[in-house]
Amino acid sequence: MKKKLLIIGHTWPEPQSTAAGTRMLQLIQLFQDANYVVTFASAASRSDYSVALHDYQVTEKSILLNDSSFDVWVKEEAFDAVMYDRFMVEEQYGWRFRESCPSSINILDTEDLHFLRAAREVALKNNDEVTAKHLHSKQAMREIASIYRCDVTLIISEYEMELLQNQFRVPADLLCYLPFLTETETLQNLKAANYKSFHDREHFSTIGNFIHKPNYDAVLYLKTEIWPLIRKQIPKAQMHVYGAYESPKVSQLHNEQQGFYIKGRAKNANEVIENSRVVLAPIRFGAGLKGKLFTAMETGTPFIGTTVATEGILPKIKSNGKINSYDAPADIVEQAVKLYLNEIEWKKYQESGFQTLQNRFDMALFKEVFISRINEISCQLENHRLQNFMGQLLQQQSFNSTKYFSQWIEKKNKE
Structure with missing residues (x-):
């Protein structure tokens, strides 16, 4: 029996414009090979270069920010899993999805570590070497908090795997190395x-x-x-x-x-x-x-x-x-x-x-390992989450702050 995956996109994929768009199509294929039926949803506007996902057997859904219609729809669909496309999307929709589908696996795809990119930009402007003072930013706090709140996070670079584990002490069982792949x-x-x-x-x-x-x-x-x-x-x-x-x-x-x-x-x-x-x-x-x-x-x-x-x-x-x-x-x-x-x-x-x-980067080196990892976490989700107390703590804090702020915005939008 096939399982249902919701991907919440930061943007609609443009594989002819961005590497991120190409990677998204690779991820969709991997999940389909893992026996998932995929729905892709986004609040972003489509461009003339957005790929037609239905050509890849993916259901498309336009959603709204700060709107409870998302909660109703997700609960009705009863998704088995969700993948957030970048940490900002998890901040916006994570609390809503978890409230509606509490037993579903939550996956984060970072694309790359945004805080690392920002730290290097600041260091370059100041003609500095990148140090902890650049890395330990508010953006890093947000991104790493999102990693802890999710059951597993896809990391595209070996360097970033090492940085998260060595510099920030993120547990290895919350991370999954998955780079660009070649068939x-x-x-x-x-x-x-x-x-x-x-x-x-x-x-x-x-x-x-x-x-x-x-x-x-x-x-x-x-x-x-x-x-x-x-x-x-x-x-x-x-x-x-x-x-x-x-x-x-x-x-x-x-x-x-x-x-x-x-x-x-x-x-x-x-x-x-x-x-x-x-x-x-x-x-x-x-x-x-x-x-x-x-x-x-x-x-x-x-x-x-x-x-x-x-x-x-x-x-x-x-x-x-x-x-x-x-x-x-x-x-x-x-x-x-x-x-x-x-x-x-x-x-x-x-x-x-x-x-x-x-x-x-051969697909064969990663495909079965990735599928096994997702299935293993899904089957042992309760125990997996018990090992991640920090994630539960951050979920609680995020739920209380983000939920009420989002509900306030929704109310203001309807006035």
Whole structure:
């Protein structure tokens, strides 16, 4: 007998615009494989690029914020599980869902640790190293409280798993490592695929939606600090920047004389990345895994990224012809130029990308473990929650404060 899962989305998924949208479709598939019938609900407005979830056998439902109609609907549906898309959604709907379906498993998908991204942004602006003073923020308190309130939280990066357990002492049994995944069939076809060769490709590229602040910062950094140095050594090379939700401040970076092209939304991310010879990802702050680098590896396109960009993809290693991370502009430029001009080096990086996907992100490495973990917690939910007193405490406090504030807003909206 199939079980019922409710996913409450922060936004409607846009897999052609964001890595988060692609990950959401992966999660939906994993739950469907675990014998769940999936309903996706959101209070957000849909865009022209929102995916049609009914094509994936998912029921769609528009819901309201601060409205008891949600409580009535959830209780009638009697969901067996809920997954909150980011901690803000759990804050908004968690108390309502738990009150209506108290015996259902509560799952949180962080996407990435928002407080880590914010801490790195603040540290960068102040030219500081990230320390506990940056990490121990009010946002961290909110996000980690949400983790404790849920029965299990999906963490996308090994680094973030370690940070939560070592820095914040979050119990391991509340966390589940689940990164971006590549289908086994795709992995088997990677080397056999007729990708464009080194000589059939040209120019540098990067991609990422511009609503995401780290992407804009990376492109600005690329334009002002890195690209002029690359262009000086390779005068005919061009930098192609792709991304959805381009703003005027992004558009003004376009400069054809400098070979710096703002190309806007990519109709097919894989195609534009495969056309380029090298992907650049000079990301200075952020968290989670970078979808652009997975697109690069899946299309056989070598990349150069900063430590933040490559975090969680593979351990930092010495320069040996494999994927590496570089932070100083001069180092990024040196490696980018070498990779662009040296076919032997380029092929080594390409092969390293294939091996990374196969050894670290193959769906087969995670699927059964994930399904077993969710089923195990569901079957022993009462005992699991008894081991998490802090979560019960935070639920009680959140219930008392959030519930009455939300009810007050609902009453005001109806006046």
